[in-house]
Amino acid sequence: MTTQQTLQKEGGRPGEPGTPQSSDGLKAGLKNRHLSMIAIGGVIGAGLFVGSSGGIAKAGPAILVSYLLVGAMVVFVMRMLGEMAAASPNSGSFSAYADRALGRWAGFSIGWLYWFFWVVVLAVEATAGAVILEGWIPAVPQWAWALIVMVVLTATNLVSVSSYGEFEFWFAGIKVVAIGAFVVIGMLAVFGFLPGSDNPGAGLAHLTDAGGFMPNGAGAILTGVLMVVFSFMGSEIVTLAAGESEDPRRAVTKATNSVIWRIAVFYLGSIFVVLTLLPWNDKSIVEKGSYVAALDSIGIPHAGQIMNVIVLTAVLSCLNSGLYTASRMAFSLGERGDAPKAFAKANAKGVPTAAILASVAFGFAAVYFNYAFKDTVFDFLLSSSGAVALFVWLVICFTQLRMRGILLREVPEKVTVKMWLFPYLTWATAAMITFVLAYMVYDKDNREVVLLSTLVAAVVVSVGVVLDRVRKARSAH
Template sequence: MSRTSAPPPEAPTEASAGSSLGSGLKQRHLSMIALGGVIGAGLFVGSGTGIAAAGPSIVVAYAISGLIVMLVMRMLGEMSAANPASGSFSVHAERAIGPWAGFTAGWSFWVLLCVAVGMEGIGAAKIMTSWLPGTPAWAWVALFMVVFLGTNLAAVKNFGEFEFWFAALKVGAIALFLIIGALAIVGLLPGSDAPAPGAANLTGEGGFFPNGSEGLIIGLLASLFAYGGLETVTIAAAESENPVRGVAKAVRTAMWRIALFYVGSMAVVVTLVPWKDEKVVEVGPYVATLDHLGIPSAGQIMNVIVLVALLSAMNANIYGASRMAFSLVQRDQGPKFLAKVSGGVPRRAVVASSAGGFLCVLLSYWRPDDIFKWLLNMTGAVVLVVWVFIAVSQLILRRRTEREEPEKLAVRMWLFPGLTCAALVAMCGVFVLMAMQPDTREQLWMTAGLTVALAVVGFVRQRAKEGVRG
């Protein structure tokens, strides 16, 4: 990834393009968005697949992937504090590498978020139909889409309030789970006669690494993509009252808490429940653990939490997709009709992003075995591609900022450039691991196809504009 021989003097930013987005997000909104943005159904339910593959070593897998994510978040926080923009990493990639990079990172992420909205809508509808049998799933999806279209069309503070309370519930649920789990591990859980489990579940049933390195690799891949969502806080920071202070504080406070929630949760689960327990995959590790401890109505309690997680993700992804689309259009990287702002909200971009999500839902009903599966595979590794753009951009922009505007470095990447390079190497290693695993190989190649296609379009557009200027 290198610049072309004749790049523009400086990539346009949203500020220079005359952005008129609102600024209704408060510090409490940003802090909770940072925490709640990565706590989704992937953790509450999907982590069971990783446990089934890695056994107790899933704790190591989440610790390794969590370290990579913390480094990426720190890099993104550094750039976003220095240059807050609703396009976040797309803007940083454009400034550092060139317009083609901003185009590629931005539109691939937009596609990812639209597909994610569809997936989350389907998941939420399944929970509602399990509670109210006979109701059509499509009606629930339509209702959710209309509600969150409405919240995102209104002032940005409405989005902030929804996400604040959604995230607060998710964070509270995990905190309570950790407390209950810790008490059970030491044999002090009120109302329970079960003895402390000790290390029996960690060392029995094949040991701490029951499936060896292969199991650890599968668990690592599963855990890595469960962390997706951290980018939303830097997108939202551009619409906060104090973007620089807001993103700096949100990044600093969120990183260790996220690691605690993820790694701590996995440690509690594999300590209390045998990793071979089929319920870990069937109903999810959290429900399996609460059932194991005899917590009444554990399944329904977690269904409520998972529903909130899915609805929160829908809300956040419509927001993130709309702001990314708006940012790209502001930088002349997309259809201009999406650029209109009303009341501080890019409403046309919101509608377009919601339509993209709803289209994915329709495809899941009409063509679940081909087109929708193809979309899922195509976006399977987009988050990792975005992280590579983030790391490369930070390598370039850090040196430029130190030289030209050192006062903007309110957040600094640790041990630069060593840890940035180490993170890049780790990401490349993950790509290699994906190519080695049959279950992830197809995702890797299809994501590569999407990335290359967008990069070619972005590069052709860039050269055409340079030719006009020349």
């Protein structure tokens, strides 16, 4: 029975409670260990390694509060998403739920915006990886490395979903082990228990000894929020991948429940180590990067090269997951009739070939723009997709407000994960996200990003509304 036949028989659309997901052409090729590592590694992006030094320079030790605020926001959003995904696992995740709860225009809009975000990320990460690889093997030009990386990971995704899962298992595993080791070794050095350390260990003194905990004022915390918020994007990938796992509900529940300690250890823990090993205004944090500077202060040899290997792993992981995520969102949009029908077709191995190739084609185009038109076309793509993460989180909030009632009416026994303090905490999270977006407009460094992203979002929403009205007019006749 095809997907459409199933839906006609049951009167449902993908994303509705009770709609079978196993018949959509995708296969349960992801094992529980794959999902566990995707969930853990999903919150550790290359932005954590590369972007944290800028946040520290702006906010000082108070950047910890910035990470705490954004981390709390992500925990709440993941709890909302987990509630919906555990009750109705779907490869379209929040896009399919928005379609159901807010209207088809909403599912269309947020689905395409999310797809756009990830295909631009493909170009950013491919270029970042190429820079590192060219440094090691300069005989191969940077553009060729970007091409090689994209081709290899495209091939991985085309083979089977299990090959994606296996690659991501090892990529994420390296990131997790590296950050875990960094936190443990760093903590030992901070409190003077690391044998042979070059850093005498100042304990907690560096949190206040260079101008206090908030050396640049409380306002710098909000600036820090803007700088770190985008490094958290990717935590929601596990809810898309769960649809192709052996036990979707168990995977989503486990990922949702563990997001608190993941953010606490990997983000707050690692940044805390950096800030307690070195004064926040130490020049090496900006010059070498926060993690390399911290490792150098301990006396770890070849810290720069070690971190390059870890960053490359994070980049490849992000590329791998980005291509997977974009293709599954395209597949879901095709399945719901909001993208070409070819996107909704999977081969015998359960791989949506057309959706993958379409996503990677745009990714290749973006890589080309990055080299040929970096200051014009690529800058526009980068800026116009920059605030999409916040739009996605906001839509998840409004979707969950409506979906709770729908789920309790139709499949109450499947509502096993519940948002805390509903609906008050959902509204509070939506208000916080809205405040961050408003502050981005106020902040001159982020104004262009949020305005261009809003412009692109407005165009996509307009298209979604028009298509929705056209469909309704046709069905009325």
